[in-house]
Amino acid sequence: MTRVLSDLNAMVAGQGGDGSLTVVTLLGNVLAGRGFHLYSTRNVASRIKGGPAAALVRGSIEPRTGMGDTLDVFVAFDTEAIELSGHRVAADGFVVYDSSAGPLPSGYLPDDVTVIEIPFGRLAVADLRRELYKNSLAFGVVSRILTFSDTEAASVLEARFASRPDLVERNLEALREGFTFADDHGFTQNAGPLRLTDTKHSDRILISGNHAAALGCLVAGVRFFAGYPITPATEVLEFMTRHIGSYGGVAIQAEDELAAVNMALGASLAGVRSLVATSGPGISLMQEGIGHAGAAELPLVVIDAQRAGPSTGMPTKSEQSDIGMLVHGGNGDFPRIVLAPGNPSDAFELAMTATNLAQAIQGPVYLMLDQAVSQDSATVPPFDVSNVEIDPGQRLTHDQLDTLDAYRRYAITDDGPSPLAVPGMPGGMGLVTGNEHDEWGKVSTDPVNRVAMMDKRARKIEAVLDEMPTGHRFGDPSAPVGIVGVGMESGVMREAAERLIATGTPIAGLQPRTIWPVPHETLAFLASKERVYVVEHNHEGQLAQILASVGRDCATVTSILKYDGLPFTPAELTTRIAEKEAAT
Amino acid sequence: MTATYRPAEPIWCAGCGHFGVEAALIAALADLDVPKEETLVLAGIGCSGTIQNNMGTYGYHALHGRVLPTATGSWEANPELTVIAAGGDGDGYAIGMGHLIHTFRRNPSITYIVMNNGIYGLTKGQNSPTRQGTAALDAALLGLSVLETTFIARGFTRAPDQLRRLTAAALTHARQGHGFAFLEVLSPCVTYNDTYPRWETEHIDLDADDTYDPTDRSSAFTRVVALEAEYRIPVGLIYHDPSAEPGSFPNPASADIDPVRNAEAYSGIIDRYRI
Ligand SMILES: Cc1ncc(C[n+]2csc(CCOP(=O)(O)OP(=O)(O)O)c2C)c(N)n1
Ligand code: SF4
Ligand SMILES: [Mg+2]
Numbered sequence: 001m002t003r004v005l006s007d008l009n010a011m012v013a014g015q016g017g018d019g020s021l022t023v024v025t026l027l028g029n030v031l032a033g034r035g036f037h038l039y040s041t042r043n044v045a046s047r048i049k050g051g052p053a054a055a056l057v058r059g060s061i062e063p064r065t066g067m068g069d070t071l072d073v074f075v076a077f078d079t080e081a082i083e084l085s086g087h088r089v090a091a092d093g094f095v096v097y098d099s100s101a102g103p104l105p106s107g108y109l110p111d112d113v114t115v116i117e118i119p120f121g122r123l124a125v126a127d128l129r130r131e132l133y134k135n136s137l138a139f140g141v142v143s144r145i146l147t148f149s150d151t152e153a154a155s156v157l158e159a160r161f162a163s164r165p166d167l168v169e170r171n172l173e174a175l176r177e178g179f180t181f182a183d184d185h186g187f188t189q190n191a192g193p194l195r196l197t198d199t200k201h202s203d204r205i206l207i208s209g210n211h212a213a214a215l216g217c218l219v220a221g222v223r224f225f226a227g228y229p230i231t232p233a234t235e236v237l238e239f240m241t242r243h244i245g246s247y248g249g250v251a252i253q254a255e256d257e258l259a260a261v262n263m264a265l266g267a268s269l270a271g272v273r274s275l276v277a278t279s280g281p282g283i284s285l286m287q288e289g290i291g292h293a294g295a296a297e298l299p300l301v302v303i304d305a306q307r308a309g310p311s312t313g314m315p316t317k318s319e320q321s322d323i324g325m326l327v328h329g330g331n332g333d334f335p336r337i338v339l340a341p342g343n344p345s346d347a348f349e350l351a352m353t354a355t356n357l358a359q360a361i362q363g364p365v366y367l368m369l370d371q372a373v374s375q376d377s378a379t380v381p382p383f384d385v386s387n388v389e390i391d392p393g394q395r396l397t398h399d400q401l402d403t404l405d406a407y408r409r410y411a412i413t414d415d416g417p418s419p420l421a422v423p424g425m426p427g428g429m430g431l432v433t434g435n436e437h438d439e440w441g442k443v444s445t446d447p448v449n450r451v452a453m454m455d456k457r458a459r460k461i462e463a464v465l466d467e468m469p470t471g472h473r474f475g476d477p478s479a480p481v482g483i484v485g486v487g488m489e490s491g492v493m494r495e496a497a498e499r500l501i502a503t504g505t506p507i508a509g510l511q512p513r514t515i516w517p518v519p520h521e522t523l524a525f526l527a528s529k530e531r532v533y534v535v536e537h538n539h540e541g542q543l544a545q546i547l548a549s550v551g552r553d554c555a556t557v558t559s560i561l562k563y564d565g566l567p568f569t570p571a572e573l574t575t576r577i578a579e580k581e582a583a584t
Numbered sequence: 585m586t587a588t589y590r591p592a593e594p595i596w597c598a599g600c601g602h603f604g605v606e607a608a609l610i611a612a613l614a615d616l617d618v619p620k621e622e623t624l625v626l627a628g629i630g631c632s633g634t635i636q637n638n639m640g641t642y643g644y645h646a647l648h649g650r651v652l653p654t655a656t657g658s659w660e661a662n663p664e665l666t667v668i669a670a671g672g673d674g675d676g677y678a679i680g681m682g683h684l685i686h687t688f689r690r691n692p693s694i695t696y697i698v699m700n701n702g703i704y705g706l707t708k709g710q711n712s713p714t715r716q717g718t719a720a721l722d723a724a725l726l727g728l729s730v731l732e733t734t735f736i737a738r739g740f741t742r743a744p745d746q747l748r749r750l751t752a753a754a755l756t757h758a759r760q761g762h763g764f765a766f767l768e769v770l771s772p773c774v775t776y777n778d779t780y781p782r783w784e785t786e787h788i789d790l791d792a793d794d795t796y797d798p799t800d801r802s803s804a805f806t807r808v809v810a811l812e813a814e815y816r817i818p819v820g821l822i823y824h825d826p827s828a829e830p831g832s833f834p835n836p837a838s839a840d841i842d843p844v845r846n847a848e849a850y851s852g853i854i855d856r857y858r859i
Contacts, residue, residue: 028859029859032859038859203858204858204859205854205857205858205859206857206859207857211857215850215853215854218850218853219843219846219850220843221841221843223661223836223839223841224657224660224661224836226657243853245834246849247839247840247841247846247849248834248835248836248838248839248840249834249836249839250660250661250834250836252656252657252660254653254686255682255683255685255686256682258649258650258653258683259650259653259656259682259683259686260653262646262647262650262653262654262657263653263654263656263657263660264657265654265657266626266644266653266654266655266656266657266658266659266660266661267657267658267660267661267836268657268661269624269644269654269657269658269661270624270657270658270661270662270665270837271661271662271837272661272662272836272837272839273841274657274661288647289647289650292647296644296645379859382854382857382858383854385843385846385847385850385851385854386847388843388847389843390841390842390843401586402586404586405586405587406586406587406588407586407587407588408589409589422837423621423622423623423624423642423658423662423665424621424622424662424664424665424837425621426619426621427585427586427588427621428586428588428621428642429588429589429620429621429640429641429642429643430588430589430642430643431589431636431637431643431644431645432642432643432644432645433644433645434645434647435645440588440589440590441589441643442589442592442637443634443637
């Protein structure tokens with residue numbers, strides 16, 4: 001009997017450097033070729049080589065940003081993989097175990113799981129002289145389980161090694177050896193136990209949130225980047241180092257985050273759209289500089305790829321525990337905006353918005369990601385670059401500057417931002433400072449001026465409230481119960497809502513994409529519900545606290561929190577909400 | 585003509601060395617005919633960190649200790665600007681010291697003027713890392729030890745003509761794209777640490793010494809160490825890399841950010857992610 005799947009979850013695990021990724025990449029290529037949406041994630045120890053490493057992929061007819069509850073196919077290259085992740089396999093799932101690692105550890109897998117034991121590693125070394133070929137061997141077996149035709153599997157493998165023709169033949173040999181083993185275990189061609197449902201291929205890209213955000217900034221005109229390597233933000237540094245030079249820009253690896261943020265401020269001062277990207281520890285170091293952007297009125301985009309804190313925390317694990325710092329961090333009051341994408345499409349779009357908003361408010365705009373949104377990849381429609389808008393804000397042209405009687409860097413205006421000249425423009429000389437200043441930029445502690453300047457800066461936010469990204473809605477809009485969450489919760493909240501609705505608990509969902517200032521949309525959503533669950537990855541309920549501090553009707557808010565370093569599975573989140581609902 | 589801010593009157597105590605630094609900078613910029621609108625003076629935080637208000641150029645008040653990365657960012661963004669970083673010894677050698685080493689190494693074509701008075705003036709007289717003149721910490725030696733360093737000089741506000749010459753030389757080095765021009769100025773704080781009498785006797789003018797070769801890094805290092813062992817403070821052009829070549833630099837400030845003209849190239853990046 002062949003079971004037809006519209007949602008496949010697979011995992012390949014071994015030691016770092018094992019090449020586990022290869023099998024998952026190949027599998028993903030088949031799935032994508034068949035028109036499935038992909039979500040892919042990794043699970044790595046924070047070290048270079050060695051240590052348990054896993055690659056996971058989900059292929060589904062519905063777009064999903066998160067893994068499913070259980071694994072349908074699990075390739076384990078060692079005993080540790082079984083011990084760590086065996087419990088995740090579905091009762092009707094398939095385990096392909098590399099028995100060269102020793103006998104299958106007992107007690108970790110559900111009872112009815114089908115296990116195929118093959119000494120991949122040993123065979124790869126004996127027959128093909130290289131252990132790495134075990135990946136192609138394993139892919140051969142997985143292909144047969146999933147009823148991919150042998151030619152389909154081979155063509156995906158060939159495409160994968162297109163740039164390394166020297167490796168193609170040996171890998172094909174390994175693949176065929178995998179087929180032979182599958183035959184021996186009764187998995188003959190075109191008659192596997194699992195099969196993908198039919199669907200139409202559509203044009204998609206597979207991209208991570210970090211790459212999507214970096215690209216969005218580039219497209220919106222960012223031409224200066226400064227960063228310092230830190231997990232899970234490093235891909236932004238890598239992307240910019242690789243691409244920005246071709247567009248006349250500069251990317252610098254600074255000596256630390258203090259330097260990075262101040263370099264970006266200097267570039268912004270010179271009129272260039274500037275970006276920094278880091279994670280919690282780096283955001284902590286950048287606080288003074290970000291406040292300076294607020295006071296001195298310098299446009300700046302800051303990407304925070306959040307990881308589990310506090311302090312060095314768990315560098316490779318996702319969390320949303322910087323929310324409070326982004327919203328309230330830094331000394332003194334200054335206007336700032338915090339946007340939060342939930343998938344790569346959001347990341348691209350909000351990165352463009354953030355870049356323009358930074359110009360519009362002449363101040364700091366955070367793009368808040370979390371490790372899962374930053375580093376996991378998902379298929380999305382190719383980004384549209386035909387309709388990109390570049391908002392110059394109050395930036396003056398030479399002609400506009402010439403028509404002014406006087407140029408005051410901090411001229412008080414009705415809507416907040418002042419006309420902006422940049423160094424090199426005759427007549428635009430100004431003084432830029434983080435000290436309180438008068439309209440000319442001269443230091444001032446005059447109480448009347450102080451109030452005028454504080455109010456002017458605050459007005460800049462009111463002026464752009466309508467341009468803030470609106471949230472994504474899901475679930476049953478008329479339900480009296482609501483669910484709210486951002487970033488990595490976006491995908492899993494949808495799945496939980498679908499299940500709750502299907503089992504008779506109507507629920508309405510909102511994924512706000514503007515966190516700060518708290519938009520009217522979010523408050524209206526809270527006010528319209530009897531109860532709202534705020535789902536977040538931290539210990540203190542930071543998002544809920546912010547909503548409660550601003551919203552009037554927040555007595556209804558209940559936090560659903562997780563801070564063990566793992567994402568919610570759909571089942572887990574569904575149960576957590578169902579239990580609370582049952583108790584009300 | 586669009587009117588801009590009126591340069592401020594200095595807020596320094598009468599007799600403060602910083603007056604001399606400002607006079608030399610204004611004179612050197614005039615000597616070199618640098619247009620005000622192409623000049624960006626960035627200053628740190630301290631008494632020294634008010635110099636940018638008095639110039640009539642573009643001016644920026646950086647965070648305490650961060651004037652070098654900020655200036656580096658401005659210059660990287662628009663290398664056609666004459667970028668001048670200025671600040672105190674506390675700003676540059678205490679809280680900001682990490683950046684100084686990396687700026688020597690990175691060698692951006694900016695000028696950095698440190699007003700060394702051995703103390704924190706603005707916060708009312710605490711010790712700085714150079715409290716004992718230069719014996720405690722010598723940034724010139726530090727610069728000499730970084731192989732990428734291209735220009736090191738030290739002036740003294742009691743020698744205004746030399747200071748003006750050194751300032752012009754530093755500006756020229758940077759403006760020609762030869763790299764980072766580092767100029768420390770002995771600039772006494774008459775209020776909290778009046779080092780005029782001491783520095784009058786301790787300073788020694790290398791420019792007046794025919795046997796000194798400022799293009800020879802190792803002999804410069806040896807000489808500076810030897811002088812300091814005798815409690816003398818070398819002043820003048822300490823090191824100048826004769827092989828420094830003008831670089832050619834990207835100019836992000838004039839990069840084309842038009843989304844339509846760039847659309848095809850952006851699509852090329854997106855294509856890499858097609859699956
Ligand atoms: C982060 C931070 N720490 C401390 C201060 C306080 N502060 C202002 S100026 C200064 C020292 C100034 O000394 P120096 O750089 O030597 O300049 P001088 O006043 O001597 O010219 C300090 C510590 C500050 N502004 N910021
Ligand atoms: S306190 Fe010292 S450094 Fe500051 S202005 Fe007065 S003399 Fe100059
Ligand atoms: Mg000082």
